[in-house]
Amino acid sequence: MPKKAGTEIWRKKRRQEYLEQKKYRYYIFCEGEQTEPQYFAGFKRLIEDNPIYREMVLIQIEPCAAETMRVIGAAEKYVSENEITKGQIWCVYDKDSFPAKDFNGVVERSDKLNQENQELQYHCAWSNECIEFWFILHFAYYTANNHRNEYISFLDDKFRELGVGRYRKNRKDIFEILIEKGNPKLAIRYAKRIIKDGQDKTPTEIAPGTKVYELVEELMKYLPEEMKKHFAVIQ
Secondary structure (H helix, E strand, O other), X not given: OOHHHHHHHXXXXXXXXXXXXXXXXXXXXXXXXXXXXXXXXXXXXXXXXXXXXOOOEEEEEEEOOOOHHHHHHHHHHHHHHOOOOOEEEEEEEEOOOOOHHHHXXXXXXXXXXXXXXXXXXXXXXXXXXXXXXXXHOOOOOOOOOOXXXXXXXXXXXXXXXXXXXXXXXXXXXXXXXXXXXXXXXXXXXXXXXXXXXXXXXXXXXXXXXXXXHHXXXXXXXXXXXXXXXXXXXXX
């Protein structure tokens, strides 16, 4: 057997052994390369530092630099190339100015894929119109259907008011700011209320709206207890 082929087999075996240790597996595919990955990296750091779950939970974050349907396309390609057969695949993407058929199409494609393997399920953590709307809900119940520039302006003003500088999409401390200065409990509560009010509408029609809270609720289960209390939903 050629040396290279032997090495590939060894790596594949080691990777499989590593995955078998992980009971809970999350593959997060982000439309953006900065904002979303930086935010979810905060959960990943805390979970990997949690002695209770760090050996049981796998969190892999993949920036896609692609929009809507291309995000789920990248996820499907990754799943196929890496022979993933178990876990949760999360697509994190924004509406922005992309066509409604593409934005709604990710959910439709996910539903179709989920019929193929019950142990490998796709989920859509969409935001209409952008991830910044989810961030805003940490500070206010905001329902104005504005352009993303208005959302960014809101956050910029709020961050300066809080004395943490200006809002920037590449801030590496975005997770910490939202935890320490904002209220994740209320963000989840507000987001759920908005989705409930639009329960018979398509993602495009729920404007503004976001389902990022669904992924947050999944990941919060594995946080250290002192951090988990920030996310315990108010009933």
